[in-house]
Amino acid sequence: MNLPFTITFEKRVEDIPKWLPAATSIGSVIIAFIVSGIILKIIGGEPLLVLKFFYEATFGSWATFSDTMVKATPLIMVGLACAVAFKMQLWNIGAEGQFYIGAFAASLVVLVPFVSPETPRVVVIAIMIIMGMLGGAIWGFIPGYLKARYHVNEIITTLMLNYVAILWNNFWIFDKWSEGGFQMTPAFEKNAWLPRVTDYAREYNTFMEGGSGLANFMSSIGLERISGMTLHVGVAFGIVAAVVVWWILDRSRWGYEIKLIGDNPKAARYAGLNITRNVVLVMMVSGALAGLAGMSEVTGVVHRLQERISPGYGFTGIIVAWLAKLNPFAVIIVAILFGGLIVAGRELQPSGLAQLLQGIILFMVISSDVLLRYKIKLVRAQTTVEAA
Amino acid sequence: MNLEIILHAGLATGTILLFAGIGEIFAERAGILNLGVEGMMLLGAMAGFSTSLSTDNAWLGLLAAIIAGGILSLAHGLVTIHFQADQVVSGLSLTFLGTGLALVFGNGLTGQTPPTMPSFDIPLLASIPFVGPVFFQDHSILVYIGYFFAPLAWYYINRTRPGMHLRAVGEKPSAADTMGLNVYGLRYFYVFVGGCLAGLAGATISLAVSPGWYSDLTTSGQGWIAVGLVIFAQWDPLRAALGGYLFGALRRGILDLQGPALLFGMTNPLYINSNFSFFLKMTPYILTILALVLGSRAAIKKRLGAPAALGVPYIRGERGL
Structure with missing residues (x-):
């Protein structure tokens, strides 16, 4: 098999750039989501709908975000x-x-x-x-x-x-x-x-009636009510x-x-x-x-x-x-992200989906570790190699 | 509490551990620790079950299980052999991945009844008193295959040339490389073999020993017990087979303790309060731990050990093992 380029691994001798570990983690999560989406598509699901559902069920509102934090x-x-x-x-x-x-x-x-x-x-x-x-x-x-x-x-x-x-x-x-x-x-x-946060709801609500600056701020970020929050x-x-x-x-x-x-x-x-x-x-x-x-x-x-x-x-x-x-x-x-995954996973069908996503994420993370240890370079193949 | 029944069941459930354990021995002898046995088994159990269901042929199911386990193991191979990732973490993620895939694709399989592997008596041998009913009556064909499989694996590893290469790659890959062996290729191959056997072990559950698909309860930790068994067996297929059978029999015997109202002439506490069975169910796991403690002590005494390069990535051109 002759590729037009070869991939070489070069051991890193210098220090790893500070941003790289975080970047590989984030990249791994994104790739894992894409791969899971493809698997979901294969078994006949709607990846984008699931993603939208995932967002709404986890970070969509303060109440759901509270559930995410609980997990x-x-x-x-x-x-x-x-x-x-x-x-x-x-x-x-x-x-x-x-x-x-x-x-x-x-x-x-x-x-x-x-x-x-x-x-x-x-x-x-x-x-x-x-x-x-x-x-x-x-x-x-x-x-x-x-x-x-x-x-x-x-x-x-x-x-x-x-x-x-x-x-x-x-x-x-x-x-x-x-x-x-x-x-x-x-x-x-x-x-x-x-x-729980709910336990303070009454106290907090009387406080809110004062029409203070804090009350205005809280309602401006959509947090009028905290009763019912499970955090x-x-x-x-x-x-x-x-x-x-x-x-x-x-x-x-x-x-x-x-x-x-x-x-x-x-x-x-x-x-x-x-x-x-x-x-x-x-x-x-x-x-x-x-x-x-x-x-x-x-x-x-x-x-x-x-x-x-x-x-x-x-x-x-x-x-x-x-x-x-x-x-x-x-x-x-990371725990907050996975808390969201658990909250959404309870309602996601089929039931193994959250676990599958976790497995793929972990795989991507450990695979990406190679980027921290090696520089990967694409080198143009020389035409003389043909002789071999 | 019938010894014949207990031993008979022990051989059947022991076969699961036998296949998975010997598969793991192959991978570990080549220097790759694969902790993903549980995930590969579950995926194999699911693939075998669903293929048998859709094709109406248990043999095709068996084949699918073997292939599914093998393919999944290649993910571990790629990550640990080429990317030199930590084998422990990669194996763990393989368990997650296999379990997740099995649950996603196995959705809705519960309660179905596909054809299972054939069970039969061995003529003549089955009529031997005691030995016949235990070893040669009404076993699945996979159990009979298991009888041959362990000695063959032992012979392959210890007495053949490819087996010597396998050991060389796991003990001293740099020397194996100098001998002209393809270290990476061989490691991939034996990780794949291990995966195939784990898939087979999964199908042994879902198509033979306790047919059915019960999502992740199908394997219920047996893959992990198999990993423990390998250490206890000191990487020897024959000991692994023996350990597997023994384990199976103990497990069955302990479950049978619940039956009789009288036990050794005393009232059976398990008969009166069935909740005590929770303690009984702990025993396989506690036994595994005890077996490991005993196994490690024996290993230290005899200076037996894991393959020297187990868990160590091999990098061509670098100083190492």
Whole structure:
């Protein structure tokens, strides 16, 4: 086969331009959308209609955007969980299970219960946060310990523990705490609910009647009413977590160690770093973040423990982390996009479409990584090559 | 709780793990870790099921499953071999992609009943007491194929020239290259073989062992168990087959615990409260973890290990493995 040009890969020796990683991520998403559109066309769908529907169902109005943010909230925390582990080349595929155990552990606070129903909300929520993170951390500790002590592949163990966690949850919601035989626990008392924007609606509406400048501004951007909006405080947990993770990874000595072990474990060992301890610790931090996401979901959205509290957040978190190039702040932005994908995906038919799109996006992202490592050049073939 | 029935079922479900596991062994022996087994299996299960339905021929379904798994695996090959992307992440995205494709194209297949692979007794052998009913009675043809497949794979890898090339590419690609082997080409080929076998494993579910299309519950994590099995089997097809059968039998035996009201002379807690079965359902996954712990310890003791170049991209003209 004689092409009029040849493609050569040249290893990059100079630094990667600052804009390039972001550009490849954005490009990957766009190409993934186009490829999915083609597949949709093949099976007889209307790609443009779906795209329009996707936009309207996710970012079309403040109310739908609020729904998108609600879905983005757990994704931020789960994405951070994956990012922390991946920085050290620890493949924690178990954020899904850590999410469920976090939700379970947080729910224990009100189901057992650890606190009386009259306890103030702040106290209950604080205990639930600690329990949720602890639960996730324990679920991260197991594969971390097995990896550090017995060199057991963490990909398989974290994945297997996902199934165990979901079944564990099912036992309690079908058996001990089932509400009237349904696969869910009774609803939590209000003091275990994360505050929602709606809760402030009344206060806010009286404030609006003053006809203040703020009121005019709010209505000018189409935000006259906030009652009915489901956005809850969990999103703040996500943002705080992002700042903490950024600080750990980029500013602390420990973060430097994590990156060193990830990039070059041999050098790290020669430098005297305790890899065993770091593997276990990073897995626990990762698990704790995923557990926090689970806690935020049961207290902020469903207000009870039930089946299928996660539509695969733990797995989507992997893509979120990778698409964000493991940057904690980029995780927030990517999580919002994927939150939209989940909101729209609930109503999109056929049902695997959102998952397909996620797979293609991830594929495009890792393929585009080659652009970061190599310069790709088209070189005109010389006519003398014909002899060969 | 009948040993014959448990072993019989173990051989049937073990065949799924056998095909998927040996496929993964081929890919990993060539140095490419493919974690997308679950996705390739699901796509194979869907392709086999729907083709069998539309052509009314289970064999064509089987062929479609093999091809579907193989083609999907080439995406992983391209990204990891040519683009040198991280094999772990690429394998994961392959799982997403395969699952997504299978769900999109498999929409509306649930509840259909296409022709399935034939099951039959082996004459004469089937009449041997105990052995006959377990090994040679009423099994799908795919189970019988599995009996031959594992030894053949072992022979191919360990005793033939192409098998030696396969191992060379996975252990020391630079030396293989010097020998004049096409490292990239061979890696593509064995990733493809792995994909084909994962597709076959999928069809083994949907057209033979538990016929039907139950969207992503069709495979329910068996692809991942197969990946774990490879580590437990220390990249040996015979051990993988044995492990697969054992796993299948244990799984069935544990499920059968629910049946009797009395167990070892005591009241069976599972009989009284069926919710305890959630703990039973955990056992395959916990067993996989335990098998990995035991497998890794044995591997350390015997200094057995993964293929040396597993997961490491080979770049011509650069220093490396």
